[in-house]
Amino acid sequence: METEQTLVLIKPDGVQRGLIGEVIARYEHKGLKIVGMKLLQLPRDTAEKLYAVHQGKSFYDVLIKFMTSAPIVALAIEGRGAIELVRILNGETDPTKSQPGSIRGDFSINITHNVVHASDSPKSAQRELEIVFAPDERYKYHRMDEAILHPSVV
Ligand code: CMP
Numbered sequence: 001m002e003t004e005q006t007l008v009l010i011k012p013d014g015v016q017r018g019l020i021g022e023v024i025a026r027y028e029h030k031g032l033k034i035v036g037m038k039l040l041q042l043p044r045d046t047a048e049k050l051y052a053v054h055q056g057k058s059f060y061d062v063l064i065k066f067m068t069s070a071p072i073v074a075l076a077i078e079g080r081g082a083i084e085l086v087r088i089l090n091g092e093t094d095p096t097k098s099q100p101g102s103i104r105g106d107f108s109i110n111i112t113h114n115v116v117h118a119s120d121s122p123k124s125a126q127r128e129l130e131i132v133f134a135p136d137e138r139y140k141y142h143r144m145d146e147a148i149l150h151p152s153v154v
Pocket of ligand 1 (some may be wrong): 054059093106111113114116117118142
């Protein structure tokens with residue numbers, strides 16, 4: 001599996017409900033590495049860039065209004081298969097389909113206020129990471145458990 005980076009946003013509801021630590025712990029405990037992190041309130045043009053693919057959809061205006069309404073936490077997350085793993089940890093977008101044990105399954109009952117966003121493909125991960133993080137805001141370092149997480153390569 002390729003080492004990848006993906007973008008996660010802890011949405012305003014996740015921040016306001018005090019779920020920042022809980023959400024980050026899910027990724028850390030899985031063995032993924034946080035290589036970038038910041039608290040920010042998204043400017044409208046940044047939110048529009050991030051969600052450009054949804055422009056014109058029925059939920060677009062509500063989504064942009066919500067995502068710019070209060071601070072979010074942006075995370076750049078690295079690991080083997082990180083894009084798919086993070087999506088599995090997050091759970092389905094539809095709250096009636098998200099499984100218990102996933103972040104949305106455990107903490108969300110609303111399709112817009114659904115705690116987290118994550119990139120859905122390598123292409124969107126690269127695009128979204130570059131929108132939110134400057135090149136010097138993503139770091140290289142080793143986790144001390146890498147030899148245990150990936151015994152064949154270390
Ligand atoms: P997110 O991963 O942030 O990507 C787009 C967001 O649009 C999605 O999570 C949901 O929060 C929100 N959304 C609202 N309504 C819908 C819908 N009907 N289908 C998909 N996404 C929706």
